[in-house]
Amino acid sequence: MIKVLLIFTLILSAFFTVSAQDFQTARRNLMPVPANIAWKNGRLPVTKNFTVAVSGKTDERLKIYIFRVMRRLEGRTIFEFSRDLSTDAANASLLIETISTGNATPKLGDDESYNLEISDKQAKLTAPTTVGAMRGLETFLQLLEGDKDGFYFPAVSISDKPRFPWRGLMIDSARHFQPVEVIKRNLDGMAAVKLNVLHWHLTEDQGFRVETKRLPELHLQGSDGDFYTQEQIREIIRYAADRGIRVMPEFDMPGHATAWVVSHPEIASAPGPYKIERLPGIFDPTLDPTNEKTYKLLEVFFAEMTALFPDAYMHIGGDENEGKQWNANPKIQAFMKKNNIKDNHALQTYFNKRILKFLQKGGKIMMGWDEIFQPDLPKEVVIHSWRGQKALAEAARQGFTGVLSNGYYIDLMFPASQHYVVDPLPADTTLNAEEQKRILGGEATMWSEWVSPETIDSRIWSRMPAIAERFWSPREVNDVEDMYRRLEVIGTQLEELGLTHRKNQPILLRRLANNQDISALQTLVSLIEPVKEYRRYQVRPQTMLSPLTGLIDAAQADANGARKFNKLVSNRNFSADSTKLKMIFSGWKNDAMTLSAQIEKAPALSEAKQLAADLQSLGGIGLEIVEMLETRKTSGAEWRDAKLKSLTEIAKQKAGLEFQVIESMKVLVNATSGN
Numbered sequence: 001m002i003k004v005l006l007i008f009t010l011i012l013s014a015f016f017t018v019s020a021q022d023f024q025t026a027r028r029n030l031m032p033v034p035a036n037i038a039w040k041n042g043r044l045p046v047t048k049n050f051t052v053a054v055s056g057k058t059d060e061r062l063k064i065y066i067f068r069v070m071r072r073l074e075g076r077t078i079f080e081f082s083r084d085l086s087t088d089a090a091n092a093s094l095l096i097e098t099i100s101t102g103n104a105t106p107k108l109g110d111d112e113s114y115n116l117e118i119s120d121k122q123a124k125l126t127a128p129t130t131v132g133a134m135r136g137l138e139t140f141l142q143l144l145e146g147d148k149d150g151f152y153f154p155a156v157s158i159s160d161k162p163r164f165p166w167r168g169l170m171i172d173s174a175r176h177f178q179p180v181e182v183i184k185r186n187l188d189g190m191a192a193v194k195l196n197v198l199h200w201h202l203t204e205d206q207g208f209r210v211e212t213k214r215l216p217e218l219h220l221q222g223s224d225g226d227f228y229t230q231e232q233i234r235e236i237i238r239y240a241a242d243r244g245i246r247v248m249p250e251f252d253m254p255g256h257a258t259a260w261v262v263s264h265p266e267i268a269s270a271p272g273p274y275k276i277e278r279l280p281g282i283f284d285p286t287l288d289p290t291n292e293k294t295y296k297l298l299e300v301f302f303a304e305m306t307a308l309f310p311d312a313y314m315h316i317g318g319d320e321n322e323g324k325q326w327n328a329n330p331k332i333q334a335f336m337k338k339n340n341i342k343d344n345h346a347l348q349t350y351f352n353k354r355i356l357k358f359l360q361k362g363g364k365i366m367m368g369w370d371e372i373f374q375p376d377l378p379k380e381v382v383i384h385s386w387r388g389q390k391a392l393a394e395a396a397r398q399g400f401t402g403v404l405s406n407g408y409y410i411d412l413m414f415p416a417s418q419h420y421v422v423d424p425l426p427a428d429t430t431l432n433a434e435e436q437k438r439i440l441g442g443e444a445t446m447w448s449e450w451v452s453p454e455t456i457d458s459r460i461w462s463r464m465p466a467i468a469e470r471f472w473s474p475r476e477v478n479d480v481e482d483m484y485r486r487l488e489v490i491g492t493q494l495e496e497l498g499l500t501h502r503k504n505q506p507i508l509l510r511r512l513a514n515n516q517d518i519s520a521l522q523t524l525v526s527l528i529e530p531v532k533e534y535r536r537y538q539v540r541p542q543t544m545l546s547p548l549t550g551l552i553d554a555a556q557a558d559a560n561g562a563r564k565f566n567k568l569v570s571n572r573n574f575s576a577d578s579t580k581l582k583m584i585f586s587g588w589k590n591d592a593m594t595l596s597a598q599i600e601k602a603p604a605l606s607e608a609k610q611l612a613a614d615l616q617s618l619g620g621i622g623l624e625i626v627e628m629l630e631t632r633k634t635s636g637a638e639w640r641d642a643k644l645k646s647l648t649e650i651a652k653q654k655a656g657l658e659f660q661v662i663e664s665m666k667v668l669v670n671a672t673s674g675n
């Protein structure tokens, strides 16, 4: 029996153990991985005579999308293609057939599916809608490969559609204003990885970023002049629609509302005056839900905004209202008593229901963060979960649709691997089939306490494609190593869209280095990451007016050098890898010494002094280890304990930055001390 079981297990593992090489072959550089792929023999070569034809129902949006795709293909191949579509469908290199144009302004649930068949003769992309064709065109571009015979598309049969209909990126334009071009290039990136919702966080304690024609004092007094005009907003909405992306605005209330009450202190729950908030955090100013003036103003505001934004959904925030001003206001307390409102949550629900009427009048469906959840709200309200999957599941059980953001907080500087394993609908979900359909998808959140237009792309695009894959691809696509391999390739492709996620780091470093060579500084920055979660403000306090040009701003999540080093150490072939390790450690040591000298001439880098000293120590410890590996000696417990103690000191954050190689160094120390 045992023998039978063993054989059975062996057979099973032969089926289910997929090697890294298999993933590489199966998925090439596709991200998100399509739902169904069948590779074929053959290739469609790309020459300067590459042509595109369309058939079926074609709109201008698709033609312009094709035009842009062709320019990107030119950029990669350095061929110059014809600017015109071919009229010879049978002989075109790429034939795109769409059955209908679909909605010109995208809607939740639009058909985004497509089929792509590539043979030696032709690539044929078929889709029920323009948006489906756009998704297919992005896959097509990701398929381009090259070898000694030139560029080509591998023969393949792909049939693809998204797992979730709601695949979003939230950009907080309120805490740090992000100009139109930043939003546009991010929309290009979103389309490249098949995201379809820009959730635009437009009001906060720190800024009111939307022009209102009816209540101009709101943006004029609440924004330092940094706001989007309505013309710019329409331009962004059009730009997004041309890429199959919905734009859903968020106006956060009743908390996170300081910028509202700068010009309208009479609708706050405590007397003003108020000033635009300059710090990060949770603040007291809260709209007064018991004051009719609040609703008068909001009715005017929402009448204007529901007309400005075409999407069916509008987000009212609703998060982190601690109710301090409500508790302290006798008038509010008396109102609650009189109306039998038992607590602040019930008072917020009373407020939400009144706001809901304004949204409904404008034809909108209300969405809000977890805190708005209340069983007697209309079931069409969307619950946006930032606090956890449990809350989302509970909402689904009670009949509400929901979107998950807990686990996708990219502002917290966690690695892509951590976000990648979070599933809006995990395999062990306890929801039944009907309830599962209510999980619409997910959104990554780019809160902007600590990002400027110069650094925001690096926070988003270092990890966003991995999350986009989670929202689009089948649940079973979950190999972390292969995700990182493809993330690297896609990261390069995203650069052709003007995203600055990679190119701005050396720009920041050159400025910090005061015009000295940055190679030593690059070594350091490749091994350190900003502190995680919300620790940055605690260890390195700044305000919304502070420059975001320090080493902490240049450093990124998923520090590349550290990841490579950790991978090498995790192989545990220390003796075989000793030459590689020696090169790495002497590089660290030499670069640290160079950097220490450079810091003397670069005052903005003075906060990196200890980090440079630590890098030198790490290199030194590493070289001692290599020496032992080479001479096959082991050290005693005393040496080991001293080194582990040093590593514990080095592990502590300095200037808000932490080395990411400490655990691997400890592994090496323990291994060479004979443990």
Ligand code: ACM
Pocket (backbone or CB within 6 Å): 319, 320, 369, 386
């Ligand atoms: C949130 O992070 N307060 C939605």
